[in-house]
Amino acid sequence: MTFVQLIDCKTTRFDEMNRLMDTWVEQTKGRRTATHNIIGKDRSDTSHLIEIVEFGSYEEAMRNSKLPETGRIFRDMVALCDESPTFTDLDVVRDEQLYAANVRRLFELAATEGDLPPLNDVYAESYHDHDPANEQDTIGLDAIRRDIRMWRGGFDFAFTIEDQISQGDRVSTRWTWNGTHKGEFLGIAATGRKVSMTGTTIFRFQEDGKIVEGWWQYDRLGLMAQLGALDALER
Template identity: 35%
Template sequence: MDHAATMRSTYELINAGEIGKFGDLVADDFIEHQGGPGFPTTKEGTLDFFRALRTSFPDFRMDVEDLIADGDKTMARVSVTGTHQGDFMGVAPTGAAVHMDLVDIMRFDGAGLVCEHWGVADMLSLMHQLGVVPSGAPA
């Protein structure tokens, strides 16, 4: 199975707003290790998180910069962009165009479905861009 191609497909489907089709690539017993705040760490919680993200950032886009596959795991360095048009984590829409980097690791089961996910996102940079956290050196 080509796990790298499946991982790329997850991003393409999310970019297209096709969250249900993204869900077709995710195992029913999926475990999210770094879920979105307030969302269950399950398949449905993850799908709900991406639906909410697409509402907050309607032009939300994830572009793979690097992708490495080994055995049942893949890792990607991803560039994320979007425009803040809806409430996000309690932050009212700012209209700000944002960019954030993240690293994702996905593990695949025997059927070729994503069964686990670990991720690290540069949330501090995002919060700076939304004006929630001041940027620059501390006072």
């Protein structure tokens, strides 16, 4: 997303405006170039609305404005406004998904050499972890610290973030993990092997930006095979 258009208007006919937007979405399905649409209502003046429309580029916004349905909807929207709406075209110079940035920071902290950082500025104290490798969910910051220390004790490792998708209070991250087996891990003595695995984690955030819940999926069986833990079963 590199371009945003702000539409500022005043209307006491919000329900009609809302239905008009639904009509535009339906009529331009498959052809509109807008990627995200938000309408905000002023808390101090409920007749004051600001619509935020995101586009991949200025050129895509111009293609969207040339759709015949867009022109008709605009004329209907003006008729619903108490005064003529104003438009502001913005080139995006910074777009930081703060929840996603917190996830990247968490992965960096987990892999940092030396003493484990406190983590209480990243995780909520009531953090609830769902990991299919564990018989029971991990609940509480102390428990997640123990899990991270177990991995740090067994490996020198680092994460590479491959993809991130943010929606509402959730961030989905596809990652690659690379490590060197330096210490005992789940009863397996250090092998010195270089190992890797891939996985995806979905984190849910609370309002203060701390992670309150997580769901993990990763190739733990592949990791155990790389450590030689499955050799006896294959014979």
